[in-house]
Amino acid sequence: MLADSELAQLKLETPSSAIHLKRGGQGICPRDTEHTRLSGDKASRQSLNKNTGSESILSPTVGVFHLLNGPLVYPRPVEAGELLAILHIGVLQRPIRAPMKAMVTGISVTDGETVDYGTVLFQLQPAT
Known part of the structure; x- marks a missing residue:
């Protein structure tokens, strides 16, 4: 463990x-699962939609999802390592960062929503 x-x-x-x-x-x-793409390095990322090349950022744990500055307009460009949201796990906070330079094409959860491990949080289109 x-x-x-x-x-x-x-x-x-x-x-x-x-x-x-x-x-x-x-x-x-x-652990490596069908949808694991959490650590941000290229070796650990896995495309969820191989036809379009899109990827997703998944929740690394159970927690309450919070956007940093309220609702954002999508699509929007992000840099590798850019802070997108925070997961509150009791008194702990887990940052959710962009794993690469990409275009965030959508968000799958709402601000304040409780999410489970592996829940799709954001959809990404890698920058070309």
């Missing part, structure tokens, strides 16, 4: 409770 989530260390302590998580690599990435 640690390797699947790229955690390098997990430490639990008691009597008054404590937890320590240490990340390895470049972030938390779920």
Whole structure:
């Protein structure tokens, strides 16, 4: 489970409770599945629609989806690494970034919506 989530260390302590998580690599990435495209590097991206070359950004976890600046107009260009949204997981926040320079052609969820692991968040058309 640690390797699947790229955690390098997990430490639990008691009597008054404590937890320590240490990340390895470049972030938390779920196991390779049919729709996995989360870490942002080309090797981990997988086209969901091979005919059009479009790809999707999937939710890396369960959480509440929030756009940064409210509703946006699509299509719109984004740069690799650009922050698109935030997933709130309790008190934690997980950034959702563009994995590459692309055109965001659509959004599949609404601001404030609770999403599951693997939910399609954004559709992308890679820049040429």
